[in-house]
Amino acid sequence: MQGPLIDTLARQGITRRTFLKYCATLASMMALPPAAGRAMAEAMAAARRPSVIWLPFQECTGCTESITRSHSPTLEGMIFDMISLDYQETLMAAAGHQAEEARHAAMKDNAGKYLLVVDGSIPLGLDGAYSCIGGRSNVDILKEAAEGAAAIIAMGSCASYGGIPKANPNPTGAVSVSDIIKDKPIVNIPGCPPIPVVMTGVLAHYLTFGSLPELD
């Protein structure tokens, strides 16, 4: 198994053997047959980097913190070598209008193909005014971004079920992604925060097979 990804991972101190072991772990975690680990490694090594847009809504940044601790591969490896993380407010260098422009450009250039990741719940109270980015409510931004997404990953309990913000008396009218979006495939990855390797595992499955893992 060769390729630019393997060379880059090697430069980061991740050996081919470690990468294969990681893929085998992912395959067993997803109840795939043992041979799938090798197939995943080969597909990921050759994968075209899909665009990923990550929207942080009513959240505590814990989900992002958690994925940055994903040990193998490192988040940096995932970002730069396996996916094209085109928008993630917490991690991206751009801010303000520049960040908004990056999101719109990624949505336009990858219409129908990008993976949308959401962490945090979505407040519906006061017409969504409890949480806004660039003067627009979370619910508006979610509906707009979901329209061109191939699939959505609801990262963490807040995005999956409403989480802590939805706890009684739910002052902001918080809801989950699936309460709002009904016409796209959605993977809920609950946990507060979710297990890092589960988050990267779902991304790896998408990179390998071009589809989301089977859901329960």
Ligand code: SF4
């Ligand atoms: S699921 Fe937990 S860690 Fe993630 S945004 Fe919600 S409160 Fe924070």
